[in-house]
Amino acid sequence: MxxxxxxxxxxxxxxxxxxxxxxxxxxxxxxxxxxxxxxxxxxxxxxxxxxxxxxxxxxxxxxxxxxxxxxxxxxxxxxxxxxxxxxxxxxxxxxxxxxxxxxxxxxxxxxxxPVMIGFNRRFDPDFARLKSAFDAGEIGAGEMLAITSFDPAPPPASYIRVSGGLFRDMMIHDFDMACWIFGGAPERVSAVGTSVVDPAIGAAGDVDTAVATLTWADGRVAVIRNSRRAVYGYDQRVELLGSEGLLAAKNVLESTVEKITAAGTLSAKPEYFFLERYARAYAAEWRAFVAAVAEGAAMPVTLGEGVAALACAEAATRSAARGATVALSEVLGREVEHAA
Amino acid sequence: MxxxxxxxxxxxxxxxxxxxxxxxxxxxxxxxxxxxxxxxxxxxxxxxxxxxxxxxxxxxxxxxxxxxxxxxxxxxxxxxxxxxxxxxxxxxxxxxxxxxxxxxxxxxxxxxxPVMIGFNRRFDPDFARLKSAFDAGEIGAGEMLAITSFDPAPPPASYIRVSGGLFRDMMIHDFDMACWIFGGAPERVSAVGTSVVDPAIGAAGDVDTAVATLTWADGRVAVIRNSRRAVYGYDQRVELLGSEGLLAAKNVLESTVEKITAAGTLSAKPEYFFLERYARAYAAEWRAFVAAVAEGAAMPVTLGEGVAALACAEAATRSAARGATVALSEVLGREVEHAA
Amino acid sequence: MxxxxxxxxxxxxxxxxxxxxxxxxxxxxxxxxxxxxxxxxxxxxxxxxxxxxxxxxxxxxxxxxxxxxxxxxxxxxxxxxxxxxxxxxxxxxxxxxxxxxxxxxxxxxxxxxPVMIGFNRRFDPDFARLKSAFDAGEIGAGEMLAITSFDPAPPPASYIRVSGGLFRDMMIHDFDMACWIFGGAPERVSAVGTSVVDPAIGAAGDVDTAVATLTWADGRVAVIRNSRRAVYGYDQRVELLGSEGLLAAKNVLESTVEKITAAGTLSAKPEYFFLERYARAYAAEWRAFVAAVAEGAAMPVTLGEGVAALACAEAATRSAARGATVALSEVLGREVEHAA
Amino acid sequence: MxxxxxxxxxxxxxxxxxxxxxxxxxxxxxxxxxxxxxxxxxxxxxxxxxxxxxxxxxxxxxxxxxxxxxxxxxxxxxxxxxxxxxxxxxxxxxxxxxxxxxxxxxxxxxxxxPVMIGFNRRFDPDFARLKSAFDAGEIGAGEMLAITSFDPAPPPASYIRVSGGLFRDMMIHDFDMACWIFGGAPERVSAVGTSVVDPAIGAAGDVDTAVATLTWADGRVAVIRNSRRAVYGYDQRVELLGSEGLLAAKNVLESTVEKITAAGTLSAKPEYFFLERYARAYAAEWRAFVAAVAEGAAMPVTLGEGVAALACAEAATRSAARGATVALSEVLGREVEHAA
The missing domain is CATH 3.40.50.720 (NAD(P)-binding Rossmann-like Domain)
Incomplete structure (x- = not known):
């Protein structure tokens, strides 16, 4: 206990x-x-x-x-x-x-x-299934990863001002997902960010709509799309193209019920936000931590991985500001160790 | 030519x-x-x-x-x-x-x-694919077939009066589908029909909502559901449970476009009616006839199969009226030859 | 407490x-x-x-x-x-x-x-959503209900012998669902049962594959399909055609992950059995009982409703044996009170 | 005529x-x-x-x-x-x-x-439906567009060498789609390209895997993903996030048939390549040209739009080589006229 x-x-x-x-x-x-x-x-x-x-x-x-x-x-x-x-x-x-x-x-x-960082999404059962299918070679070699991550509604500008910006606050989850799935940090990051959702966010110096493209030394790429607002709920998807196929983890919907009328087929929208979507992930994350501590095993998410995700966020922030690709080695002041 | x-x-x-x-x-x-x-x-x-x-x-x-x-x-x-x-x-x-x-x-x-009967649905590419997957043993032995066939809107009562009734006019397509998929005629038919869609249909002595259960001598069953009205279009589905799985041919939708809003996910409805849904089937049906005539080959749908479907319709009509299962041998005045 | x-x-x-x-x-x-x-x-x-x-x-x-x-x-x-x-x-x-x-x-x-009968499926969130959408008039008047309920694997023959037969043991859930959704018991039942899944079940005097068609006094019909074996898991679906559309509660799948390869698109199968599929339903059922007892409110599922479902099962058993439609009044020895 | x-x-x-x-x-x-x-x-x-x-x-x-x-x-x-x-x-x-x-x-x-450029995808019925729903305001203001376009198999290196490179040869379709949907050319382009699919493509000096992010002057963004190989077929999807929802045009599948077994649910893959997927689009494109010529109306796709797509391709090619965002005004030598 x-x-x-x-x-x-x-x-x-x-x-x-x-x-x-x-x-x-x-x-x-x-x-x-x-x-x-x-x-x-x-x-x-x-x-x-x-x-x-x-x-x-x-x-x-x-x-x-x-x-x-x-x-x-x-x-x-x-x-x-x-x-x-x-x-x-x-x-x-x-x-x-x-x-x-x-x-x-x-x-x-x-x-x-032992220190574990709480990247809860790794413990989402669907993302975990995608990862294990990929690791088992079910789609061959990984080539292009795409992560979609939209929040249902933007936070207040007061939060934005202390958040560190979208790349450090929100996209950091996706940077970790990308590093986790591909088994190591990218070589360089190219990012674009704009404010089209809420002028208050732009006024606070942040972006609300952003795209980052990560490139690994061997040519693999990951594209991350973030928006602070998808009015239909929490849009959380991962898609991975490999040499032998594609794996996709789709949204978890609120219900399986469909209604077909003359207006079309109406089905459910995605679960509203992280409390709903990731309830199972939080439980599994904690389970994994407790088990690793009990067994003296390696942490499922290391502090080093938390630093790597932060380095991606730093690189993306600079890239979006500079209009140019930024190498992770620049932000780290040393070469990246590529796990994969 | x-x-x-x-x-x-x-x-x-x-x-x-x-x-x-x-x-x-x-x-x-x-x-x-x-x-x-x-x-x-x-x-x-x-x-x-x-x-x-x-x-x-x-x-x-x-x-x-x-x-x-x-x-x-x-x-x-x-x-x-x-x-x-x-x-x-x-x-x-x-x-x-x-x-x-x-x-x-x-x-x-x-x-x-050579005489061929125009059961166009056999030539629908999706139903044909289901049939060939089944014949290839992909789901093992067939056990329970379910056919859904709803029209978008009821015909006028004037048509109803000369139609021969729902079982002979509308469900005859589904009887043929069932005999075709299972490779021969059923032993007996149990049917229920009511009028809930349009009182004029009931007044004309016909039903607009009907279910028939067909039983083969070896215990396989098929359930057919018909309605004269599905306001969302032409609902045409086939589902077959076998000892090793289930095959389902779903509706063909008008489009792949989805719209997700706070109200839910809205996608397309089925194609509206037989002209839209079975355009490809009519072309393939004719192609099959021309090819069979050219090669002197057996007709893809024989007149005997047309008679078998009609026998099912006759049995269903009697069953619905009588509140009891009717053997095909009763309506034929002879034993059914079971192809399968 | x-x-x-x-x-x-x-x-x-x-x-x-x-x-x-x-x-x-x-x-x-x-x-x-x-x-x-x-x-x-x-x-x-x-x-x-x-x-x-x-x-x-x-x-x-x-x-x-x-x-x-x-x-x-x-x-x-x-x-x-x-x-x-x-x-x-x-x-x-x-x-x-x-x-x-x-x-x-x-x-x-x-x-x-107060006595409540444990028809857990009424508390499944998807079925409950279908029911409330129907009650809210979202598809107009109900016309034809279809319930699919397949178990993943047949029970041993020893269980079959004491089970009361498929209609009383397995289909009784679906009879309750139909009465619940349509708001009262049917007037008559027509059923067909065969044994194609496991000869041991037939030898034990029961059926493993069955279809029942229920008819209400006003012409509404419900079709229930049962099989003791769907190798892919617990197939639990409800579909309701109304005058203004169709409502469908689909299976809950094990995952949202899809894999697309040259072989096609592979997605998850339904949750395996009732412990997985109805975990949430059992919790909600208990919650509803506790709340009703606490408030002195009417039971969410009454003993009378349990008797009505049993009457349907009795009628279906007789109908399948007799090859004829059986009125509920015959098995009850009195007229059915139609709630709807 | x-x-x-x-x-x-x-x-x-x-x-x-x-x-x-x-x-x-x-x-x-x-x-x-x-x-x-x-x-x-x-x-x-x-x-x-x-x-x-x-x-x-x-x-x-x-x-x-x-x-x-x-x-x-x-x-x-x-x-x-x-x-x-x-x-x-x-x-x-x-x-x-x-x-x-x-x-x-x-x-x-x-x-x-009159000169029309053959951007056939604008005439695909699903993309056309997405565009008209967007123009009708069904998802509010457009914010983030995502286009996925993967070919089933890479062309031979001999073709690659004369193709002008992926951005001019393949992604040009997607640049046109983005400009068409958003109603004008972007302000700047940021692109990344690598070779992970086929070393012969890299050796020929081209990329086979690429991502471009387009930014409009008002902050809207579009992300385009291209791969020369998706072994499952022609992956052609468009997704548009707006202030009030999301529109998605999904792949057209080869069939509606599903097979559910213990291994999961197997459904069809996308249509194989452009001849299958865009057969209807080519017919509609020609129809639109003939109608416009007959009526003396404006061309549905102008030569100027063809030049704008080419400018995006030129900017993307430079951006990928330079590791920096490239303004369209740089490649055009003049300011872009923003239609929207």
Whole structure:
């Protein structure tokens, strides 16, 4: 039984609290949040204690911490928790600054403690099935990957201003998906971003509509499309062309019911947002973390992979600003190690 | 080059005229119709001559006749045309009377001339593909067949009164499909019919909604569903459960375009009616007839099969009236020869 | 908080135990089973006590019992539990004998206690959506209902012999669905059954392939197709033709992933069996029972409806044996009350 | 009746010959080809004459010429034919050189004769339906367009060497689609191309896998994905995200038949290549040309639009080589006129 403390009692923290509680081999022991009332309320709902971060990290009975606090606290908390000997699952991104994330990576390496980054989509059953079919060689060699990821509605401009921008905040999931599916980081990134959805986003200095093309050293490419708004819901698709066929993971629809009338055939739209679409993924992600900690196995998503996704985001941000392709080696200050 | 005369210049005659003209190995030479103006107009459109039936049958230059006149003339024309040495393609049904159809069958047998019945659906590319996959053993042994056949709108009551009733007029296509797919006639038929679509149809003594269950001697069953009205178009589906899987031929839709909005996913409805859905089938049917005549091969749909479908219709009509299963041997006055 | 005792610790009992435990407003307090070890093991897994039926019924702290024991015990247990003042959720069917079920119905009426029959499919989210769209008038007046229900693999002949036969054991779910969707029982039933799947089933005196056509007094019809074997999984579909369109609830597939190769497009098959397909339905069913008991509201599925489904099964059994349509009034010995 | 001469009797010339012959208001009068035997054979098949280009252009009885010869002859033949007073339908591209195409554009403008470029995909019924739904405002303002266009198999390296490269030879269709749907040319193009399909293509100096992102002045973007090989057939899809929804035109499949077995659900793959997929489009394209000539109406696809597509191809070629976004104004030497 893994004793877990949750740092962060906001919306995503609540999702994780449920996953921790539902898993037969973990127990939510403590919750911390800068908003003490939020911590108390969430802790109470799960029979846990509201405590300070300090108390949690000092408590040898806590085996692991799940970091779901605001992005600017991630790197610090990862460093402090691993230094205190905890296993860590931290929400993405590691940090908005690639340099800061790399410092964190070094610190963690020294601690020797396991850190997993919460790229939940890898644990979506459909994406996982696509990945395993690809790895089993079902469509031969991978050639062109296409990821579609649209949110149902844009966030408020206030959020945009602290988000780090679309590439670091939203597309980072897709960068990780691409690196995961292709088994390593790309050589270079070419990105375009515009604001056509909401002028307030453009005014806040960000884009709401973006395309990034990633190229691997051996010629494979991945295209990622992001929009802050698809009024019909959360559009989450992956498609991979290989030398012997194509694999596609389609949207999960709200229902199988169809209505055919003189107006046409009306069927369901995609599930509305991440809480609906990725409910199973969050549970599977937590299961994978608990199992890896229990077995002392390698983390299913490493901190290094979190840094690689961030490097892609940094490269995409520069590329969109500069109107030119940006090599990952430029943003990393060193050559990329290609896993594949 | 097959010289063809068309008997009947109505709606379905016009469909056939186009198929004859479009085929590279047949030529529409003559058209006859009780409506002389209709015959002249259709003949003119295809560079053919408007002639009487007598003149056509007496002309040794006419190789084949396509009978598309009213149902009550079919049996007579088949007999006269074969007696005159013509090859014949006749629209379904052979006759509304099973006894009359059986007399015709005998007469044709004596003539030794080839007669094909126009069950166009066998030539629909999707149904043909289902049939060939089944015959190739792709789903093992056939167990349960389900045919859905709904018209987009009910005919006027005036038509209903001369139609012979839904089972002989509409479901006869589905009886033929079932016998064709399963390779022979069923042992018995159980049918239910009601009028819920249009009270005028009920008042005219017919049903507009019907279900027939056919049972073969070895236990295989087929279920046929008919409705005179599906407001969304022509619903034409076949589904076959076998010991190793299921084959389904779905509707052909008007378009591949989908629109996803907050209201859901809107895609196309089925093609509207038989002219749209079975355009390719009519061409393939004619091609098959011309090829079989040219090669002296067996007709792709025999007159005997036309009689078998009519026997099913007769049995279904009696079953629905009587509230009991009716054996085909009862309506035929002899045992059914089971092809399969 | 509803204190619940579970009578029956077999496969379906275990499904219900999880639903009881997962619901925030019910608590599994006790488990009884003729197999004491099974009761102990299931009780232990949920922090409940293994007790005798007698002890459970005598305990005023038990508010409700869930009957998931063998069919031949259902009617007795319903009568005893309601006499003891418990609210009851009982698995289908009420009994294999219609007469016995009617006696039970009377006894329960005298007790004044609420009894719900476990027709779980009504709580499947897709079927529920179809029903509510129909009730909202989205396709006009209902005309023809079609239910497809195939199991993935036939049960052993030993089960067949005590099952009451396909119509009472398997198709009873579909009879309930038809009555539920159309809002009342049919006037008459016409059924056909054969054995083509497994000769052992035929040898045991049952059918494995069956079709029933139900007719309502106003002309509406429902067609139910059952097979004991669809090798690809649990085929569970509902389709309803109305005066203004068609509603269809399709199968729930195992995944959204598609693979397109030179061999074609390969997508997932339906979820394998009822545990997978109806997991959500069992939870919703239990939720509905708990809510209705808490509010003193009418049961979402009444014992009377359980009797009506059984009457359909009895009529279908007779119809298939007799080769003739059977009126529900014949099997009930009285007129059917048509709810719709 | 439009008297037409066909210049070019190769594969695509044969497609056009059939379309000319099938149209009720045009007549194939003459065929020219550098391969005299090819011209003779195709002419004979359609009751036309094999003649020289000179003889054709000098013949006042010829109303229109369809240019389907090799790309390097297009611009010359357009100029000569319009100078001779003919209406022209010319296959894409106008020329491999943008400068040459612009000279041709000027010459044609002086001639005052109508010239249409053969971007057949605009006439595909599904793409046309998507376009008209978009123009009707069904998904609000257009934001992100995605075009997928994969060929079933790569051409030989010999073809690659004279093709002008993937962007000018293959993606030019998609550039036209994007400009057509969005109603004008983009401001800038960012493209990436690699060779992962066939090393011979890379060795020939071309790419076989490419992505281009087009940006309009108002922030709209279009992403085009091309591959020279999708082993399952011709993958031709368009998807358009708007402020109120998404429109998608999916692949046309070879059949509606599905087979469900324990291995999954197997359905058809896309139609194999352009002859199958765009048969209807070629007929509709020719119909549109004939109608426009007859009515003296504007050409449905103008030579200027052909030049715009070529400008996009030139910009994409430079962008992929340079690793930077290229403005259309750079390749045109002037500002783009934005139609939208």
């Amino acid at each position: 893994l004793n877990v403390a949750l740092l962060g009692a906001g919306r995503i923290g609540q999702v994780h609290a449920r996953a921790i509680a539902a898993d037969g081999e973990s127990r939510l022991a403590a919750v911390a949040d800068v908003n003490a009332e939020a911590a108390r309320s969430l802790a109470a709902a799960h029979g846990a204690e509201a405590r300070t971060v300090e108390a949690i990290l000092a408590d040898p009975a806590i085996d692991a911490v799940l970091i779901a606090s605001s992005t600017d606290t991630h790197a610090d908390l990862i460093e402090r928790a691993t230094a205190a000997g905890k296993a860590v699952l931290c929400e993405k991104p590691v940090d908005l600054s690639l340099a800061r994330a790399e410092v964190c990576l070094e610190a963690v390496a020294k601690s020797g403690r | 097959l010289n063809v005369a068309l008997l009947g210049a109505g709606r379905i005659g016009q469909v056939h005229a186009r198929a004859i003209a479009a085929d590279g190995e047949s030529r529409l030479a003559a058209v006859a119709d009780v409506n002389a103006e209709a015959a002249r107009s259709l003949a003119a459109a295809h560079g053919a001559e408007a002639r009487t039936v007598e003149a056509i049958l007496a002309d040794p230059a006419i190789d084949a006749v396509l009978i598309a006149s009213s149902t009550d003339t079919h049996a007579d024309l088949i007999e006269r045309a074969t007696a005159a040495g013509k090859a014949v393609l006749c629209e379904k049904p052979v006759d509304l009377s099973l006894a009359r159809a059986e007399v015709c069958l005998e007469a044709v047998a004596k003539s030794g001339r | 509803l204190n619940v005792a579970l009578l029956g610790a077999g496969r379906i009992g275990q499904v219900h135990a999880r639903a009881i435990a997962a619901d925030g407003e019910s608590r599994l307090a006790a488990v009884a089973d003729v197999n004491a070890e099974a009761a102990r093991s299931l009780a232990a897994a949920h922090g409940a006590e293994a007790r005798t039926v007698e002890a459970i019924l005598a305990d005023p702290a038990i508010d409700a019992v869930l009957i998931a024991s063998s069919t031949d015990t259902h009617a007795d247990l319903i009568e005893r539990a309601t006499a003891a003042g418990k609210a009851v959720l009982c698995e289908k069917p009420v009994d294999l004998s219609l007469a016995r079920a009617e006696v039970c119905l009377e006894a329960v009426a005298k007790s004044g206690r | 439009l008297n037409v001469a066909l210049l070019g009797a190769g594969r695509i010339g044969q497609v056009h010959a059939r379309a000319i012959a099938a149209d009720g208001e045009s007549r194939l009068a003459a065929v020219a080809d550098v391969n005299a035997e090819a011209a003779r054979s195709l002419a004979a098949a359609h009751g036309a004459e094999a003649r020289t280009v000179e003889a054709i252009l000098a013949d006042p009885a010829i109303d229109a010429v369809l240019i389907a010869s090799s790309t390097d002859t297009h611009a010359d033949l357009i100029e000569r034919a319009t100078a001779a007073g003919k209406a022209v339908l010319c296959e894409k591209p106008v020329d491999l050189s943008l400068a040459r195409a612009e000279v041709c554009l000027e010459a044609v403008a002086k001639s005052g004769r």
